[in-house]
Amino acid sequence: MTAFARRAERIQPSAIREFLALAGDPGITSFAGGYPDPTLFPMGELHKIYDDLLTPDNASALQYTASDGLPELRAQVAARLTADGMPSTADDVLITQGGQQGLDLTAKLFVDAGDVIVTERPTFLGALIAFNPCEPRYVSVPMDEEGMDVDALEQVLRTTERVKLIYTVPDFQNPTGRTLGLARRRRLVELAEEFDVVILEDTPYRELRYEGERVPSVKSLDTSGRVVHLGSFSKILAPGLRLGWVLAAPEVLEKLSLLKLAADTQNGTLNMRAAAAYLAGFDIESHIASMLPTYRSKRDLMLRTVAEHFPDGITWTQAQGGLFTWVTFPERLDVAAFQRDLLIPRAGVIVVPGAPFFAERPEAHHARMSFSGVPDDRLVSGVRAMGGLLREALS
Missing domain, CATH: 3.90.1150.10 (Aspartate Aminotransferase, domain 1)
Incomplete structure (x- = not known):
């Protein structure tokens, strides 16, 4: 063919x-x-939840729902994000098919063929898979034990045309496990402001900290709406639910929602209802x-x-x-x-x-x-x- x-x-x-x-x-x-x-x-909690949902009285759990995600679940995600230093409401959140769909939709929204995506070196393979169909060019920035080298990033931004997106996994990065330090997070946001670039912050491992102090998210340092923040229930609840979220500025979120509508109409109502019931009835923390x-x-x-x-x-x-x-x-x-x-x-x-x-x-x-x-x-x-x-x- x-x-x-x-x-x-x-x-x-x-x-x-x-x-x-x-x-x-x-x-x-x-x-x-x-x-x-x-x-x-x-397993026990989810078994009970699904048993309760799969009854005639809850037939709506198998029906269509809002394309941007079950309103109750979006509000619950927003409450958790607010507690993590990212003030938000349900209207600021889009529910996605895991964090991976957030990568795909964000690239589709911002990246034209030939545009540059700056990544950490090395970076998450799944992100490259999501970005590649948009035909970007890549420039990678070296890392050390404190994460992305922001001095090297500055040099890239000063010398490279058509940079559209900086992609980072700042917490326990995939694949290296490294975490971006707070001072570097602040500098990353400053550089994105100076050079008018969008930051895509991918945080599927953020809540799996075993030692040390929690570092504020990059999104929490954002004052102009240029950080798109991705999260996921895959590592904190169950990956088979295929539930993630995007937190972004209103004009960005609206277009991401339309791209999602074109891609899959909505996430599965049953799994969204189950996650919402879990968050309402049990202590996820x-x-x-x-x-x-x-x-x-x-x-x-x-x-x-x-x-x-x-x-x-x-x-x-x-x-x-x-x-x-x-x-x-x-x-x-x-x-x-x-x-x-x-x-x-x-x-x-x-x-x-x-x-x-x-x-x-x-x-x-x-x-x-x-x-x-x-x-x-x-x-x-x-x-x-x-x-x-x-x-x-x-x-």
């Missing part, structure tokens, strides 16, 4: 999608997907707090086991929250080839090679490893086996 639109050339297979297909094999230990621990889902010790323990176990079994010359990040550590190997190791030739066939272990997380100039000697969805015994055995094969490959 030759009739594809030009944008279809930018639609490429996702490395994560390919590896997640392997993750369903019970013989595979997967550090690839950023899956929450399913034992932490509030207590639920989130109850998850954190488990994730903290898993993070500590992975980092401790990596330190014990990986050979010298390998480094990794130590995130204060989120679901990932970013591992950097000697430059001579191509992680994708190592995984294909040794790690999968001999250990039954998968990670996500780092190259696809680079918007430009990919580097092959990194990997993203997730600790969140792996049972402790398999986490230890998988890291140990990986360490043995690394010693062999690097010897």
Whole structure:
């Protein structure tokens, strides 16, 4: 077939999608997907809620509803955002199909072919997948332990034409786990003001902090409505609900709502009703707090086991929250080839090679490893086996 639109050339297979297909094999230990621990889902509460909703008296739970999201749920999300330093009402919130749809809609709204999106280096692969059909150019900004280097960002903004969007995951970034410091957040907003650029703030891991002080969101520092803030219930309730949200200025939100209407009409009413019932009838803050010790323990176990079994010359990040550590190997190791030739066939272990997380100039000697969805015994055995094969490959 030759009739594809030009944008279809930018639609490429996702490395994560390919590896997640392997993750369903019970013989595979997967550090690839950023899956929450399913034992932490509030199954009992959700079971009761769905039982109550799926009755004749609640037939409206299976009916169409407002395209921008169930009004009750939007008000509940707005209340939580307000408590997090982002004053808002239901009219400021759009409910989306997870955070991923927020990425897709925002790119469609702001980015023309040839426009520049500035990303962190490395950045979230799923965002690149969402942005690519809009045919942008990318410029990436290096990171350190305090997140995006805003001095380097300033240089990019001074020397690059047609910058439309700065994309950041400021809290426990995917893939590195790093957090953008408060001073840098303030400078990021100042630079966006100076150069008239939109900031897209993606925060799916924001509430999964295991240690340290909570940092104000980038949106909370916004005084002119140029920050589009994305959030999600995927990591704090359940990803299968496919519920996220956008908080944005009225003129931005109106157009995003129309783009969503064109894309899918609305989110599923049943799941929105279930989430609203959960927020009304149960304490989600207590639920989130109850998850954190488990994730903290898993993070500590992975980092401790990596330190014990990986050979010298390998480094990794130590995130204060989120679901990932970013591992950097000697430059001579191509992680994708190592995984294909040794790690999968001999250990039954998968990670996500780092190259696809680079918007430009990919580097092959990194990997993203997730600790969140792996049972402790398999986490230890998988890291140990990986360490043995690394010693062999690097010897």
